[in-house]
Amino acid sequence: MSEYDIVVVGAGVIGLSTAYHIKCRHPNLKVLVVDKFNAAGQGSTAKSASAFRCLFSSYVNYMLSDSSVDFYIYVQEKMNVDLKLSKVGYLWLLCEDDYKELNPVLRDLASKNLNYKEYEADELADKLGLVVHLADDEEAELMGLKDVYKGIFIPKAGIVDADCIVKFYESEFLRLGGEIHYGVKVENILVEPCKPLGIPDEPFFWQESRVSGVKTDAGVLKAKKTILAAGAWIPQLLDTVGIECFIKPRKRQIFAVQTNKPLLKKLLFTKGFNSAGCIPFTILPKPRIYARPFPTEGVFWLSYADDFPRAFKLEENPQPEKNFYECGIYQVLVKYFPQFKDCRPYSAFAGLYEINTLDGHPVVFEENDLLVAGGASGSGIMKADAIGRVAAALYEGEKYALLYGDRKFKVSDLSIKERNIELEKLQI
Numbered sequence: 001m002s003e004y005d006i007v008v009v010g011a012g013v014i015g016l017s018t019a020y021h022i023k024c025r026h027p028n029l030k031v032l033v034v035d036k037f038n039a040a041g042q043g044s045t046a047k048s049a050s051a052f053r054c055l056f057s058s059y060v061n062y063m064l065s066d067s068s069v070d071f072y073i074y075v076q077e078k079m080n081v082d083l084k085l086s087k088v089g090y091l092w093l094l095c096e097d098d099y100k101e102l103n104p105v106l107r108d109l110a111s112k113n114l115n116y117k118e119y120e121a122d123e124l125a126d127k128l129g130l131v132v133h134l135a136d137d138e139e140a141e142l143m144g145l146k147d148v149y150k151g152i153f154i155p156k157a158g159i160v161d162a163d164c165i166v167k168f169y170e171s172e173f174l175r176l177g178g179e180i181h182y183g184v185k186v187e188n189i190l191v192e193p194c195k196p197l198g199i200p201d202e203p204f205f206w207q208e209s210r211v212s213g214v215k216t217d218a219g220v221l222k223a224k225k226t227i228l229a230a231g232a233w234i235p236q237l238l239d240t241v242g243i244e245c246f247i248k249p250r251k252r253q254i255f256a257v258q259t260n261k262p263l264l265k266k267l268l269f270t271k272g273f274n275s276a277g278c279i280p281f282t283i284l285p286k287p288r289i290y291a292r293p294f295p296t297e298g299v300f301w302l303s304y305a306d307d308f309p310r311a312f313k314l315e316e317n318p319q320p321e322k323n324f325y326e327c328g329i330y331q332v333l334v335k336y337f338p339q340f341k342d343c344r345p346y347s348a349f350a351g352l353y354e355i356n357t358l359d360g361h362p363v364v365f366e367e368n369d370l371l372v373a374g375g376a377s378g379s380g381i382m383k384a385d386a387i388g389r390v391a392a393a394l395y396e397g398e399k400y401a402l403l404y405g406d407r408k409f410k411v412s413d414l415s416i417k418e419r420n421i422e423l424e425k426l427q428i
Contacts (some may be wrong), residue, residue: 004032004179006160006395007213007223009186009237011035012045013162013381015229015390016169018373022395023176031178032223034216036185041166044231045381047267047318049254049292049353051281052382053090053157054114057105057425059414060361061383062112067383067403072160074404081168084161088293089273089280090154093124095146098285103424107151112223119151128270128279129263131336134252140335146285148336153273153280159292162381169388181218188215189226189241190345211241211370225395227371232352234374236314243367246416247375248312249352253320254303255329255345256294265337268293268300302345304327305353305378305427312355320348353378360424364390371395377427390414 005026008019011033019033037043054066059071076083094102106116121132125148132148133138154277174180192212193203203209213222228234232249260263270279278295292301325345333339356363356375363375373391381404386403393401393411403411412418 002032002219003222005029005223006031006146006227007221008033008227008229008234009035009214010043010228011040011170011180011182012043012229012231012232013035013041013166013169013384014231014373014376014387015227016040016166016173017384018227018229018391019178020169020173020176021388021392023173023178025392025396026175029108031173032221033173033178033180034183034184034186034214034221035180038182040170040180040182041163043233044351044354045162045166045252047252047349048162048381049290049303050162050381051159051292052085053154053155053281055090055092055109055116055152055154055157055426057102058359058422059109059112059360061379061424062109062114063206063403063407063409064362064383064386065379066156067405068383069156071385071404072165074167081164083158083164083168086158086160086276087137087155087274088158088276088295090157091119091273091280091282092152092154093130093148093283093285094150094152097146099150102152115155117153117155119153120371121148124148124151127256127272129267129337129339131338134335139331143332143335145335148285150193155274157281158274159281159294159383163291165381165384185217186214186230186237187217189228189237190215190220190222191241210368225369225371227391227395229373229391230236231374231380232314232354234354234372238372243370243372244416245357245363245372245375246356247363248357249314250310250312250355251315251318251350251352252303252305252353252378253324253348254301255320255325255348257300257302257340257343257345259298259300261339261343264300264343265298267299267337267339268295284332284336287332287356289329291333291337296330302333304329315352318350318352320350334399354380358419359421360427361421362387362414363416364394364411365416366394377424
């Protein structure tokens with residue numbers, strides 16, 4: 001049996017960010033990260049769209065993402081660590097009703113330094129070969145598709161390599177003396193009495209108890225504090241000890257399409273939006289199907305985050321569904337971008353979102369010496385640095401976390417019992 005100051009369960013981007021920020025503040029602490037996979041970031045992190053944005057309807061989400069993105073830019077530009085971060089921007093295509101709903105949010109965030117540009121529909125039609133008027137299309141009407149009214153371009157947004165970010169945190173954590181054990185599966189959370197009496201089967205309900213570590217397939221790991229950052233697997237572990245986290249797993253799928261056709265290649269390398277000389281990460285009007293450019297590979301990644309009636313389900317090895325593309329994504333996408341006509345994916349993969357069912361924000365809280373950090377609802381990479389800093393501040397017992405750029409953030413705002421957050425309306 002091994003004993004540590006801290007055991008972190010999960011070597012994804014949030015777990016490693018948390019371990020790194022704690023180790024930065026306490027180089028002498030004995031901190032161990034464990035993960036059931038054989039390398040860092042092989043769970044949901046590896047199966048994400050690997051993109052970032054600072055546009056959210058909630059100011060809390062804006063702060064978490066904006067400060068994290070600033071840190072990643074610092075890592076790439078000042079620390080000379082290549083994260084393959086490229087500010088290709090995000091282009092939100094909006095129908096008239098959605099634009100009216102989003103406009104007050106944009107104005108408010110603009111007063112807090114968000115930079116954006118509006119495009120008229122006809123300008124986007126000329127620039128992208130985009131179909132903006134669908135009124136005479138019976139199939140589009142049947143699917144409930146709306147005309148494009150405006151486009152909102154966010155320049156401080158784009159694409160990044162999730163593996164590079166994870167490896168940065170991993171290498172820095174190890175450099176500071178941290179320890180990582182891969183291929184170790186956590187089976188249970190250990191609960192012990194604060195004052196053991198040596199009675200079999202304790203603790204009993206009348207004893208004050210605490211989380212004292214984890215039981216793994218490689219043995220017991222004891223810790224003064226245990227941090228659960230296992231992504232979609234968080235509720236599975238918490239349910240065994242009766243702790244509610246309001247996190248549920250849901251499958252998400254990404255389909256890769258090569259730009260073999262001239263018109264599709266022209267669309268990918270549309271100029272005028274960014275220095276990368278490619279189309280921005282583009283989100284269609286509802287349903288918010290997105291096209292993520294992969295200019296270095298000559299590829300689009302296509303996806304849609306479906307809700308009802310998509311089941312909340314923990315899948316150890318989620319698989320993409322052929323019909324989800326052919327009868328879903330493709331049918332909508334080709335109405336707006338006819339360049340995708342007859343295009344089929346050459347590869348696809350699926351992962352899990354850890355959906356926070358309360359309000360679409362991360363959760364960071366502590367109960368009985370167990371800290372929980374997760375529930376990023378599909379935006380873990382773009383908020384991971386801030387989440388790690390908040391979790392580190394919670395470990396310290398501090399009221400406020402200091403995000404990158406010296407921005408103060410109230411730790412309890414992400415808790416369960418003292419939560420103070422509005423509903424996020426711009427999840428994709």
